[in-house]
Amino acid sequence: MSExxxxxxxxxxxxxxxxxxxxxxxxxxEEKKIVKAKNACILGRAWFSEHTIEENAPAAMIDGKEVxxxxxxxxxxxxxxxxxxxxxxxxxxxxxxAQRQAVAITDIIRGNIDTTTSVCHGPTGLxxxxxxxxxxxxxxxxxxxxxxxxxxxxxxxxxxxxxxxxAVTPKGMFIPGGKKDRTVVLVDVxxxxxxxxxxxxxxxxxxxDFEILWALRAxxxxxxxxxxxxxxxxxxxxxxxxxTEKMKNxxxxxxxxxxxxxxxxxxxxxxxxxxxxxxxxxxFTHFVAKPVRGHGNVTGADNVVxxxxxxxxGVNFSRGFPxxxxxxxxxxxxxxxxxxxxxxxxxxxxxxxxxxxxxEHLKSIPIVVLDTKQTDTSKDAHVAxxxxxxxxxxxxxxxxxxxxxxxxxxAFESPFPDDEKILTGIRKRVHELMLARHSAxxxxxxxxxxxxx
Amino acid sequence: MKMILIPGRSAKQGTxxxxxxxxxxxxxxxxxxxxxxxxxxxxxxxxxxxxRLKNATGEALVKCIAKKPGDLPSGMAFIxxxxxxxxxxxxxxxxxxxxxxxxxxxxxxxx
Numbered sequence: 001m002s003e004x005x006x007x008x009x010x011x012x013x014x015x016x017x018x019x020x021x022x023x024x025x026x027x028x029x030e031e032k033k034i035v036k037a038k039n040a041c042i043l044g045r046a047w048f049s050e051h052t053i054e055e056n057a058p059a060a061m062i063d064g065k066e067v068x069x070x071x072x073x074x075x076x077x078x079x080x081x082x083x084x085x086x087x088x089x090x091x092x093x094x095x096x097x098a099q100r101q102a103v104a105i106t107d108i109i110r111g112n113i114d115t116t117t118s119v120c121h122g123p124t125g126l127x128x129x130x131x132x133x134x135x136x137x138x139x140x141x142x143x144x145x146x147x148x149x150x151x152x153x154x155x156x157x158x159x160x161x162x163x164x165x166x167a168v169t170p171k172g173m174f175i176p177g178g179k180k181d182r183t184v185v186l187v188d189v190x191x192x193x194x195x196x197x198x199x200x201x202x203x204x205x206x207x208x209d210f211e212i213l214w215a216l217r218a219x220x221x222x223x224x225x226x227x228x229x230x231x232x233x234x235x236x237x238x239x240x241x242x243x244t245e246k247m248k249n250x251x252x253x254x255x256x257x258x259x260x261x262x263x264x265x266x267x268x269x270x271x272x273x274x275x276x277x278x279x280x281x282x283x284f285t286h287f288v289a290k291p292v293r294g295h296g297n298v299t300g301a302d303n304v305v306x307x308x309x310x311x312x313x314g315v316n317f318s319r320g321f322p323x324x325x326x327x328x329x330x331x332x333x334x335x336x337x338x339x340x341x342x343x344x345x346x347x348x349x350x351x352x353x354x355x356x357x358x359x360e361h362l363k364s365i366p367i368v369v370l371d372t373k374q375t376d377t378s379k380d381a382h383v384a385x386x387x388x389x390x391x392x393x394x395x396x397x398x399x400x401x402x403x404x405x406x407x408x409x410x411a412f413e414s415p416f417p418d419d420e421k422i423l424t425g426i427r428k429r430v431h432e433l434m435l436a437r438h439s440a441x442x443x444x445x446x447x448x449x450x451x452x453x
Numbered sequence: 454m455k456m457i458l459i460p461g462r463s464a465k466q467g468t469x470x471x472x473x474x475x476x477x478x479x480x481x482x483x484x485x486x487x488x489x490x491x492x493x494x495x496x497x498x499x500x501x502x503x504x505r506l507k508n509a510t511g512e513a514l515v516k517c518i519a520k521k522p523g524d525l526p527s528g529m530a531f532i533x534x535x536x537x538x539x540x541x542x543x544x545x546x547x548x549x550x551x552x553x554x555x556x557x558x559x560x561x562x563x564x
Contacts, residue, residue: 015467015471016467042464042467042468043464043467043468043471045468046467046468046469046471046472047471049471050471050472050473051471114550118550118551119550119551119552119554122549122550122551123549123550123551126549154461154462156464157462157463157464157467158461158462158467160464189459189526189529190459190524190525190529190531191521191523191524191525192524193464203526206457206459206529206556207556259461259554259555260555262551263551263553263554263555263556264553264555264556265553265556267547267549267551268549294462313550314550326546326548326549326550327546327547327548327549327550328548330546330549330550330551331550332544332546332550332551332552333546333550335544336544336545349474352474352535352536352539353534353535353536353539354539354542354552355510355539355542355543355544355552356510356511356539356540356541356542356544357510357544358544359539373473373474374473374475375474375475376474376475376536379475
């Protein structure tokens with residue numbers, strides 16, 4: 001460790017959707033690494049300490065061979081404009097400024113854009129459209145919530161500061177006693193490390209969330225539920241009745257929910273049932289529901305894609321205007337059904353995390369990847385860019401899981417360009433190529449090609 | 454033995470992916486299956502033994518460790534998200550974009 005230590009106050013951790021912006025970083029400027037991250041959780045400490053600079057790593061490669069960034073941008077642009085069904089995917093671990101460029105690229109090349117939301121809270125996005133959202137910021141939760149329910153998630157391991165910074169232990173304006181003024185409920189099929197935080201732990205049978213949520217809706221409305229609900233769901237009627245009374249009689253209740261609802265049978269029906277329960281409870285008290293979001297700027301991806309296209313994810317531009325159709329234009333589907341013939345992957349690793357059949361097709365098509373580290377996706381890429389890390393090397397905007405935008409304070413410079421710079425280069429080049437193509441064809445004038453940003 | 458597999462996040466999976474998804478720590482973390490000790494006894498398994506997870510989509514070879522019986526009910530197993538769980542994930546999304554990524558029905562056998 002050198003003696004040249006720089007302090008960065010109020011930096012932001014972008015590892016998870018909590019986007020904690022109270023980091024106190026000690027940066028070894030000569031070694032280009034963060035040696036201490038005060039206030040960070042176990043995940044944040046790993047995020048800051050492990051994002052060091054691999055000086056010898058090439059900034060750009062084509063088929064595994066080092067090339068200039070300019071050559072890689074040219075090859076990436078050619079690959080994308082020559083594809084019949086190019087897909088753009090990822091985007092949850094980069095800035096809103098970079099996300100905006102990715103939407104523009106996809107628009108220009110008449111491609112298909114989707115984000116990691118589709119395999120995260122995508123079903124919740126569908127439920128929002130069907131049911132609506134009774135929402136709030138995490139600040140309101142901190143200051144007001146006296147009943148906090150976590151459903152189908154394990155924040156102790158996935159979002160460790162959710163309890164301590166936002167929802168359980170902090171003292172708030174109307175919650176002066178912190179945790180002792182709140183009742184915390186956890187609903188999960190596993191008794192996870194989050195269970196000790198909960199005053200009430202409910203462990204249903206797996207795959208019975210919808211049934212329990214619907215029963216709670218009925219109880220809230222004063223309907224009679226048979227005691228054999230316990231046999232069906234693993235949760236007794238008494239427990240459900242007790243929870244119903246707590247929900248109806250709290251001053252400000254919140255339902256935080258995770259992948260236990262969206263990734264299981266029922267998907268958007270599960271999320272929709274929970275959102276409908278929150279709506280129903282507003283007849284009695286104030287109740288909100290918030291999805292607990294995973295990646296640092298997955299909420300930003302939803303926002304940017306929504307305000308640019310009108311839809312949050314799974315958007316196709318092949319007809320020259322945006323169309324939204326989950327199940328067709330979502331990436332697991334465009335890959336599994338073999339439609340995609342080129343992919344622009346930004347800050348994501350579908351080559352590791354997607355279903356087997358989708359991975360097999362992904363490996364058979366040319367991939368352009370932007371990532372800070374080598375992954376299963378980038379190691380097979382046709383064009384691979386090594387980019388700097390948002391929040392550590394790059395400024396920009398991210399959205400916390402409650403849709404609050406936060407500006408990033410970088411800690412030290414990286415020799416690698418950021419995602420926005422590479423994507424802007426690709427966007428400019430694909431625009432030139434598409435203009436040239438349309439001019440050559442003569443049939444379609446320049447006005448039909450999307451204008452650059 | 455038939456079981457329900459719940460892939461999910463763990464703190465170790467989260468810290469090791471920052472180190473690198475091609476590094477040994479991440480590969481080991483995402484290849485470690487947590488099981489109910491009674492189920493392990495039925496299959497004559499000890500901590501660290503290798504098992505094959507299999508369903509109609511694919512198969513994965515992983516190591517198993519025991520959890521407390523109350524934490525993980527009999528018939529259910531947990532694995533941190535990663536390449537092995539992807540091998541068992543069906544690609545059909547039922548028109549939603551989301552594959553069933555938790556609650557997968559699998560067959561487990563001792564190697």
